[in-house]
Amino acid sequence: MDLRRLTSFLAVVEEGHFGKAAERLFRSPASVTAHIKQLEHDLGVRLLDRSPVRLTPAGERFVGHARSLLAALDAAVADVAEAPAEPTLRVGVMSNGSAELTPAVVQAFQRACPEVAVEFLALDFTEHVSALVQHRVDVAFVRPAPVDERIAVDVVTTERRIVVVPASWGLADAPAVHLDDVLDLPYVSLPEHTPRQFSDYLYFADARGGLSPHRSRSHAVTPHEVLTTAAAGRGAGSALESFQRYYPWPGTVCVPVLDAPPEHSVLATRADDRNPAVRTFRSLTTSLARELGPRLRLA
Structure with missing residues (x-):
């Protein structure tokens, strides 16, 4: 059933006038009249007498159902709006991240936490701390390791x-x-x-x-x-x-550069972050760095 027909019907009932109902709904009087006729056709009964406007016996019985239907719809919309959003982990990646370990960690995380969506954000050279403290990302593959009390760091690769x-x-x-x-x-x-x-x-x-x-x-x-x-x-x-x-x-x-000290790529996170998804991502990162790093000639 077209909900516009129900709203037109109830507006006419409450206003007692087709024209006033149209003004209230920001519709034309012709469209409101058409809605009422279509609703009566769908139900197979006359709901309103036109002159003066008043409910028929069938209309008296239907008006309560119409209000209940619209109230149920409003309740459904409100309930859905209050549903928790899909859990999401936002992963920042500077340059090529931590090389082959970056996609390996993401894939392992998606297997371990399939209910958590993963979003990626490319970070430029100015963002390896700011993206985290401004809560634009939850974890970040960056280099070099930030030295900031707000940031926790896990070394992922050590490279020439x-x-x-x-x-x-x-x-x-x-x-x-x-x-x-x-x-x-x-x-x-x-x-x-x-x-x-x-x-x-x-x-x-x-x-x-x-x-x-x-x-x-x-x-x-x-x-x-x-x-x-x-x-x-x-x-x-x-x-x-x-x-x-x-x-x-x-x-x-x-x-x-042969004599330049090796440098790290790291996984950076907010030091005070208690998000279980972040903890899982950190754990998988450190485990895979130990396991895969030597094979990839990154350690």
């Missing part, structure tokens, strides 16, 4: 460092380089609000003795922007070794 350079630079022909070979390169510029830990990581700050890096005029907050800058011959970037497996890019070369 590389530099990403234009294929046209002489450095691109070297099978490997040392820190002294890369400290004076013009690196992509990062926004001022980039966390200090990430900029120190990108620019090999520990090896600079306090000296500032040379910065390209090109800015970057994503791996694609780093690669585009390098392909255009306008600057260099740095990353973990697994980066080159995920981002083969024409016009760029990834070169290992």
Whole structure:
């Protein structure tokens, strides 16, 4: 039964007038009249006398049912609106995350918790803390490890460092380089609000003795922007070794930095998060990192 016919019927009953009922419902008088006629046709009885407007005996009996039907619908809508939302885990991923371990963990989590939906958010270089503390993600695969009392960290991979350079630079022909070979390169510029830990990581700050890096005029907050800058011959970037497996890019070369200390990719979560899905995800991450890391040559 078309609910519009019921609302038109009840409005006419309560207003005692077809025109006033139409105004109340923001409908035309003709549509209200048509609804009443269609309802009477469906039921096979006359519900209203027209002049003056009043209920027939059948209408008297039906009006209570009509009110009950609409009340039941309102109750159903309210009940559904109060139902808990589908549980969701939001996973932030910076760059290529923790390499092959990232999809392995997500797949294991989906098998363990099929009732929890998983959503992904790509994180740029400025977000490895902010996305968590602003509750835009629940867990995040990032690098380097944040040092922040609000953030809990689980190391997932430990990898060799590389530099990403234009294929046209002489450095691109070297099978490997040392820190002294890369400290004076013009690196992509990062926004001022980039966390200090990430900029120190990108620019090999520990090896600079306090000296500032040379910065390209090109800015970057994503791996694609780093690669585009390098392909255009306008600057260099740095990353973990697994980066080159995920981002083969024409016009760029990834070169290992032999004496750069290895760096971690980590799973970061809010330190005070008691969400059972987050705890499960963390547990699976640390277990798979121990089990699969050596096989993937990431540990």
